[in-house]
Amino acid sequence: MADDFVLEGGILYNDGKIRIHKSASGTDEYDVIIGKNYIFLNRGIMSEWANASTTEIRLGYLNLKGTDYESENSSVPIEEFGWALAKARIRELEGMLF
Numbered sequence: 001m002a003d004d005f006v007l008e009g010g011i012l013y014n015d016g017k018i019r020i021h022k023s024a025s026g027t028d029e030y031d032v033i034i035g036k037n038y039i040f041l042n043r044g045i046m047s048e049w050a051n052a053s054t055t056e057i058r059l060g061y062l063n064l065k066g067t068d069y070e071s072e073n074s075s076v077p078i079e080e081f082g083w084a085l086a087k088a089r090i091r092e093l094e095g096m097l098f
Helices: 045-050 054-065 078-096
Strands: 011-014 018-022 030-034 037-041
Touching: 011 078, 018 078, 037 045, 037 054, 045 054, 045 078, 054 078
Parallel strands: none
Antiparallel strands: 011 018, 018 030, 030 037
């Protein structure tokens, strides 16, 4: 369960349904919690998904997790997940400016 994970990296996005944190384990890696589901995004995946269409995110999710996004995260529409990724990426880039 997602509640079992301790997210130690910096928070990039949290709206109560989706949480995105920089992973404490490495650079350009992210811990994502959608509802009660945990996803680890390896290097480059968040940057790619933050600019992707919902179809591309859906396919990427299937390749990464082996399950359909909608069946695993029925309470959070994929469009909302896409927006969260984009906002998290923007926050990360803003942080690089200072």
